[in-house]
Amino acid sequence: MAAVYMPFDPAQPQAFGWEQVVEVADAAMYIAKHEGRDRAYAFRVTGALPEGFMERFRRDPETAAQLLPVQLVRIADNHSATDSC
Numbered sequence: 001m002a003a004v005y006m007p008f009d010p011a012q013p014q015a016f017g018w019e020q021v022v023e024v025a026d027a028a029m030y031i032a033k034h035e036g037r038d039r040a041y042a043f044r045v046t047g048a049l050p051e052g053f054m055e056r057f058r059r060d061p062e063t064a065a066q067l068l069p070v071q072l073v074r075i076a077d078n079h080s081a082t083d084s085c
Contacts, residue, residue, distance in 0.1 A: 001040035002029030003075060009045045020054055027061035031072065040075035 004025040007013035016024075024043050032039040043061075047069030050056075057064040065072040 001075070002026070002032055003040065003042040004028065005042060005044045008043075009049055011045075011048060015049070016054075023054075024057065024061075027057070028072065031062060042073045042075055044071045044073050045069060046071050 002025045004021050006021070008016045008021050008024060028041040028043050032041045035041075043065065049069060053068060056068060057070075062072070064070060
């Protein structure tokens with residue numbers, strides 16, 4: 001599962017169209033799927049996005065989360081403190 005914070009860039013709410021926001025959510029979903037079952041992630045903007053953000057993000061979303069002012073946030077998993085091991 002994946003999500004995206006809206007507006008994606010609070011400083012520039014009109015800067016990203018819905019297609020780009022869905023693309024960001026799709027990248028989060030790919031990362032969640034890669035991590036295993038019952039994972040949910042979202043990307044959140046943490047600062048001013050540089051010119052060309054989407055191009056850099058498309059090349060490597062995981063690296064973008066480390067180099068650009070975006071944060072990959074783990075939303076939840078399907079395990080709770082009451083689950084037995």
